[in-house]
Amino acid sequence: MGSSGFQLFEFLVSFGYCFARIERRKIDLMKSLVCISKVPDTTTKVTFTDNNTKFNEENVQYIVNPYDEWYSLVRALELKEAKGEGTVTVVNVGPADNEQTIRKALAIGADDAVRIDAQPTDGYYTAAQIAAHAKDKGYDLVWAGSESIDYNGFEVGGMLAELLGLPYVQNATSIDYDGSSATLVRNIEGGQETLSVHSPFVLSTQKGMAEARIPNMRGIMQAKKKPLEVISPVEAENLTEITKFEHPPEKGEVKMIDPENVEELVDLLQNEAKVL
Amino acid sequence: MAVIVYPDTVEKEIKKASKEAVYYASKVAGQLGTETIALALGTLEEDKLSTLAKYGADQVATVHDERLDHFDSCAHTKAVAEIVEQYSARVIVIPYTNNGQGLAPRLSARLKAGLVPGAVDFPRTDGDFVVKKGVFSGKGFAYYKINTDRKIIGMLPNSIGPQENPKAGAVEQLNVTLEDSDFTVQVKDVQKSTEGVPLSEADLVVSGGRGLKGPENWGVIEDLAETIGAATACSRPVADSEWRPHHEHVGQTGQTIRPSLYIAIGISGAIQHLAGINKSKVIVAINKDPEAPILKEADYGIVADAFEVVPKLTEALKEKVAAS
CATH class of the missing domain: 3.40.50.1220 (TPP-binding domain)
Structure with missing residues (x-):
């Protein structure tokens, strides 16, 4: 008696489970949010103004932060393409003149973009803006580059994860994702670690994730028509501020050594530089 | 009031950057006239804990929980945050290693404590709390002022160099409330990448x-x-x-x-x-x-x-x- 009752129960449970799965497949496409930062091109000559309190933006060429573009955005697109479904949204915190940089990300293949109309004054402020946008959007994967090449902070991804209450995998070099759980490899001191985590989660990416993609003409044309939503910032604090910039000390003149006399180099390294 | 330092571990080994961070923290504690507490999470061996005293920990606090042997940003952040509150710590020093980069920003957002992500020198503590950090990928330095009462310093490895600064370093076992649900990642494998020096x-x-x-x-x-x-x-x-x-x-x-x-x-x-x-x-x-x-x-x-x-x-x- 108990047995048939149990079987019926089991049947209903499995039916419900299947139904839930079908429902989930129908409505729950994979959604990625990729945080992108606008940074000075690598070859920029860095100078400061206003008594060394501001970065001099004059004549600076801007690019999408390479970590955000090469690794996060391209890998997010690869996962979407492999699955044949889903969306990749890019988000940037910055003023209107960032839109040229945002369009570059759309040209590479992002589906749509969000610009939060504010100056990204510190890592926490920036993370708080992105968190306010992301919190009720149901993103499965939230991507950040490990660092931006301007302030080299390695911080926005971790702050964002905390503000969203999600797991965080930092400095990942590869990711595979089956729609509910992901296997990642991340850097640790002197090695790498392989781990698994359930979505939704936040990750930050490093070299190894993907190779650079160059936008083609079609991508560039399409990018002009893709949606770019501008939203207002929320109230958030700056936990830190930069009070002054400084140039690194001038490098002394290089000392050239005769290739026939490598003993001199050994001597200089031992007795002058004292590093051996 | 104490300075808390978090020594990063990989496979239960205390990394060089962590010894450096303990030394760094002990100097900051000296500047502020307070003591240094090294917080070691996971099941570290006794001699590893005493290493922390050698580099300047007045006290070694440990949470002996094997679930903490692998880094998990959620669980580690929760544990450190709880202990920071217990000690009313004012400054938290974290070596800005791969794991440190998973902990410090998260802790900053949780405690709403300003973070200097990659300090290369000791802080200036007379008046404003200001720490120097490299920016523009080596093409400049910036002085970061932390606006909050509680400060987090993510210390860039190899910027000071570890030095011994022996202290008593009595070991104290602490308890923190960690649910299984606080552990969000499952580590499958650890690969050491080089045979020689990392x-x-x-x-x-x-x-x-x-x-x-x-x-x-x-x-x-x-x-x-x-x-x-x-x-x-x-x-x-x-x-x-x-x-x-x-x-x-x-x-x-x-x-x-x-x-x-x-x-x-x-x-x-x-x-x-x-x-x-x-x-x-x-x-x-x-x-x-x-x-x-x-x-x-x-x-x-x-x-x-x-x-x-x-x-x-x-x-x-x-x-x-x-x-x-």
Whole structure:
């Protein structure tokens, strides 16, 4: 008696489970949010103004932060393409003149973009803006580059994860994702670690994730028509501020050594530089 | 009021950067007239804990929970935050290693405590709390003022150098409430990438570029590295051509390193490469092109064919090593 009752129960449970799965497949496409930062091109000559309190933006060429573009955005697109479904949204915190940089990300293949109309004054402020946008959007994967090449902070991804209450995998070099759980490899001191985590989660990416993609003409044309939503910032604090910039000390003149006399180099390294 | 320092561990080993961070924290505590508490999470052995005292911990607090042996940003942040509250810590020092980069930003957002992500010097604590940090990938420094009462310093490894500063370092077991649901990642495997010295911790680094023409010629790099006990590294084109593994790539999009000595062989010195190595104390460049940009960045330069001069240099160094 108990047995048939149990079987019926089991049947209903499995039916419900299947139904839930079908429902989930129908409505729950994979959604990625990729945080992108606008940074000075690598070859920029860095100078400061206003008594060394501001970065001099004059004549600076801007690019999408390479970590955000090469690794996060391209890998997010690869996962979407492999699955044949889903969306990749890019988000940037910055003023209107960032839109040229945002369009570059759309040209590479992002589906749509969000610009939060504010100056990204510190890592926490920036993370708080992105968190306010992301919190009720149901993103499965939230991507950040490990660092931006301007302030080299390695911080926005971790702050964002905390503000969203999600797991965080930092400095990942590869990711595979089956729609509910992901296997990642991340850097640790002197090695790498392989781990698994359930979505939704936040990750930050490093070299190894993907190779650079160059936008083609079609991508560039399409990018002009893709949606770019501008939203207002929320109230958030700056936990830190930069009070002054400084140039690194001038490098002394290089000392050239005769290739026939490598003993001199050994001597200089031992007795002058004292590093051996 | 205390200064709390979090020593990062990998496979229950205390990394060099963590000894440096403990020393750094003890100096900050000295500046502020308070004590240093090293907080070791996971099941570390007794002698590992006493290492922390050797580098300046007045007290070693430990949470003996094997679930904490692998880093998990959620669980570790929760544990550290709880202990920071218990001690009313004012300053938290975290080595800005891979794991430290998973902990410090998260803790900053949780405690709403300002973070300096990559400090290269001791803080200035008279008046404002200000810490120096590298910016623009080595092309500048910035002074970060922390606006909150509680401060977090993410200390860049190899910026101060670990020094012994022996303290009593009594070990105290602490308890924190951690549910299984606080553990969000499952570690499957840990791979140690190099047999020799890990690149991130290496004091001496020998690095090769495209000038070496192919992976079969790496013997000259390895011989030199082995002679002086250095780690090996490479430039981006070398890693991209798969002559060498990716984890050896130093530069803008690879690793940033700060060894005492960096020997660049057959590396022209593109600006992206320099960004990863320009914090090295001494740079030696060996290149057959007298116009190679690396020579402008170097302290010592040799213009010569690498295959001729590097073996000679290795021999000269072997004699020195044998003599000393």
